[in-house]
Amino acid sequence: MSDPANKLPIGIFDSGVGGLTVYRALHDRLPNERFIYLGDTARVPYGTKSLATVERYAIENSEFLASLGIKMLVVACNTASALALPAIRAKIGIEVVGVIGPGGRRAVEVTSGRERPVIGVIATEATVSSGAYQAAIQRASATAEVIQQGCPLFVPLAEEGWTREPETYSIAERYLARIRESRPDALVLGCTHYPILRDVIQSTIGEDVQLIDSGEATADEVVALLAELGLADPDEVGGSRRLCDDLDHFFVTDAAERFANVAERFLGTTPSKLEAIEVYGLDQVKGGSVIK
């Protein structure tokens, strides 16, 4: 018989819908696991907000997921990973995985053939200001040169689904010109929304530049970590496993319908179990209350 902790789901939170790309990457790799996803759609975006506020939101989200019983927490949001991991770890007693470390390490891995790799990082303003990717990359490589660029309009463009519009190409050209001039070996997509604009970004930065999806890199590290900690669920789940089936539970803090629509666009399916909740002031509210 397996340890009861192994039977708990894995928690994932994001500031909104972007983290669904991380959910998909985890789901693809871990057919025995169940997931609880929280999208903080009432307070999205995080990328333009301050350290103090991002920390507060991240802790509230983490405590909500921890209160439901999870064996590991994946912080899918790059901004929250960049700013709030120490604060989250200080608050909850379970393993916490962010996306910055895995993304940074993957960038170093794929450029390991170069003596002095040049790695571009595109992210929100808050993530860029934190310097977290730069630090993660330079911990993994003493010689890597890192060039960062904030791309604040990419999130609203992705949310609007403007993935092929000429304006999106033009804005990408403006944001990426400086990094392209430095002839990067790899470019980290340092925000969960950016994989949605992958085609635009790839064609603008150049086809020879390897794009790093931090969510994919994180999913690989979660697989390894579950094994290392002996937390993987050894039992196959019953029935056929598909994305968003009723073994996975989705929560949003606002606008469940909009979330379902975007999920359909991202994943080709909508969550079977989707609930709107409040997470703020959880110590008063205990477990969140259904607002919709």
Add this chain to the structure above:
Amino acid sequence: MSDPANKLPIGIFDSGVGGLTVYRALHDRLPNERFIYLGDTARVPYGTKSLATVERYAIENSEFLASLGIKMLVVACNTASALALPAIRAKIGIEVVGVIGPGGRRAVEVTSGRERPVIGVIATEATVSSGAYQAAIQRASATAEVIQQGCPLFVPLAEEGWTREPETYSIAERYLARIRESRPDALVLGCTHYPILRDVIQSTIGEDVQLIDSGEATADEVVALLAELGLADPDEVGGSRRLCDDLDHFFVTDAAERFANVAERFLGTTPSKLEAIEVYGLDQVKGGSVIK
């Protein structure tokens, strides 16, 4: 001696910085009055959020301002005005003025020479979905035809300060083409951010179309309402009165520094008195607590 209520300041709230344009319009017209401004920068934007959430945020903001002692509340945010006025009025016992009614009435006034005026409205998705401008215009004119268009990328473009970029013109062309085809007599700027993009919008919709700034229209109605209710302050304030001087008090729920930078861009000056506070769960927290 004047009634003590006359000496109270006027409260203004917005989802963020856009309402500063309404503050300026009020300040220009009311040199004897003091203002308290709250920008809910921790939860901006409202325009993509649900009715339930916008109502909750609007009530929290209103209760915070009411707790400081104000004689009138101006809801500068179009989305909150469109969705939450009845909820706010049910909660606080002071006069509440939104921007939708004044903006709609002004549009009807300026097109009153037309037998069947055509009025365009551009706004956030939430404001458009609410139908509030349509209702306000049609209450003032039985014959007006209203054509609405959501322009979700205008807020991030204005926040980025992209007021002359070719991409902004191109995006405006895309959003405004349908309204322009209907040959409108007037176009309502139904979001406090849009006046920042006034030049782009005017040149795209056509120089002969009259743009309606709901904030300006609202300020005119506030002047009239103060007189009507006998709430105007008859005494001149001491010293020379200028925008953002220390008689006006500014609060934000996040990132005071960013707010000060945007205020500099919008108003050419920064608030003398600017504080970051929390407004959520105010019934527990009582009066907000300083978070920064």
